[in-house]
Amino acid sequence: MSKNEKVVIIKYNAGNIRSVSFALERLGITPVITDDHELIRNADKVIFPGVGAAGSAMAYLKERGLDTLITSLKQPFLGICLGMQLMCKYSEENDTKCLGIFDxxxxxxxxxxxxxxxxxxxxxxxWNTIDHLKSPLFKNVPENSYCYFVHSFFAELNTDTSIAQTSYGVEYASALHKDNFYGVQFHPEKSAEAGAIILKNFLDL
Known part of the structure; x- marks a missing residue:
């Protein structure tokens, strides 16, 4: 990606924002951390991190109109952990209706x-492995690479949108893709070399 591109991390009440920011800085990118609609809309790449509870996170997004903004974006967009889960249509956590990007x-x-x-x-x-990799997001990432996970909820597998899967009592979607929207259940910012490659691939989309 060009060093002149603007990368925004969405600021909301459920973020591991600093660790994502540091991971991008290691790749030579200084992101803007903001909830400002105009800055988000005009970014070249948008990252939506998340650690926390689905119900309170969605309430916060709706309060600030970020829910409708996110679903209207056209640039490459990456949800991480809870961020990916909020991009789905429904979460059993707090019986929450989510953004509905992924059905x-x-x-x-x-x-x-x-x-x-x-x-x-x-x-x-x-640490757990990711496999069935099928997206430019995983260019140069070997099958069964180890990534770092922390989560109690998981997104169901779907042949149309699942681009990686992981086994933990059940096979589930550890990465998703639809149009300009990508999501990863693991934390690339904490996933050593594989995570750095994945973040760089996202920045290169």
């Missing part, structure tokens, strides 16, 4: 499901 439900991991020889620990926290 998918977000469900709670079931502690009665098995993972290997034991039952699931919820949240799903730590």
């Amino acid at each position: 998918l439900n977000v469900r709670l991991f079931n502690k009665d499901w098995r993972y290997g020889n034991s039952y699931l620990k919820v949240p799903h926290m730590g």
Whole structure:
């Protein structure tokens, strides 16, 4: 990407904003952190991070009109963790109607499901692999690369929009894509070399 391109991180009440900002700075990009509609609309790339609860996050977005702004954007847009989940149509967390960019439900991991020889620990926290990679977002990222996850809810698999999947008691979508919208369930900013490549690929879209 050109060093002159403007990269915006959306500021709202559910963000791991600083760690995303630092990861971009390591790639030579100084992002603007803002909730200003005009700055977001005029950005070349938009990143929508998230750590927190779906219900309160959606309430905050609606209060500030960010929900309708986000769905109207045309530039490359990347949701991270809760950010990706909020891009789906519905989350079981707080019985929340979300942005509806992806026609998918977000469900709670079931502690009665098995993972290997034991039952699931919820949240799903730590390193896990991503596979079935099929997007320019994963250029030069090998199948079964390890990425860093922290989440209790997951997006269902969908053949139209899933561009990566991960297994944790169930096969679920660890990345999604539709039009200009991308989402990743893992934290690329905490995922070492694979995460840095993914962020750079997004910036190069």
